Amino acid sequence: MSRGGEDFDGQVARLQGLLAALDGVGEPAAADAARELVQVVIEMHGMALSELMSLIGEAGAQPADTLPPKLAANPRVRGLLLLHDLHPDDLATRAGQALDRLRPHLAVQGVRAELAGVANGAVRVTLTASGQKSNRPSAEVLRREIEETLLDMAPDATDLVIDGLETASGAQEVYVPISAIARAG
The missing domain is CATH 3.30.300.130 (Fe-S cluster assembly (FSCA))
Known part of the structure; x- marks a missing residue:
């Protein structure tokens, strides 16, 4: 398994551990809010990744260097790129x-x-x-x-x-x- 895979698997395990720890939180409202927060973040990422896949599909056989500006111009994808410090423009x-x-x-x-x-x-x-x-x-x-x-x-x-x-x-x-x-x- 590659180093990147190990990092990803470790992060998944960490997320699962944190979600399980919410069961031990004495405040049910706080635990519910934290779970909902995670769900909203996942849904937002899903919307952005869906847009990303559409843009990649539309690019077809165009040169690869035409794709980053298109990705950066899409508001959902731009937000995801910025969130993860992957935006092509400073x-x-x-x-x-x-x-x-x-x-x-x-x-x-x-x-x-x-x-x-x-x-x-x-x-x-x-x-x-x-x-x-x-x-x-x-x-x-x-x-x-x-x-x-x-x-x-x-x-x-x-x-x-x-x-x-x-x-x-x-x-x-x-x-x-x-x-x-x-x-x-």
Whole structure:
């Protein structure tokens, strides 16, 4: 048996031992929750592996190097790859891809986003204004859009720092209608 097989068999035995130990837990609710947690994780892995098998089947006779990007693009498979540190792209690449996905949406709103860098798991994004403030969303909306997109592509980021958020948002500009300042005649 190969070394990898021994490791796998050992992990299976360990899992079985831990599940058996749940029977000895004095809190039935805690034991039930732990069993359900294991079941959910297994089901999630099963869904991701099903998607993986479908993608492999669809690849057919295509060159092998076309498969990793397809696997990484699938949300279920991407999550599994990230969970097990098998994703083909590093954090900086995935953070850049998240911004690439968001860039057209932000451009319509008069905001430009650039990846300033990634250090120790923290992603730094710089925002600049590129249009009229009247088109720009609030700082809160901008932050949420960036966080959600980054979380989808790079959930392993430990922090997100957004420079220029207040300046790039439309929150600071206040419009006063001309009728409010014109003299009543």
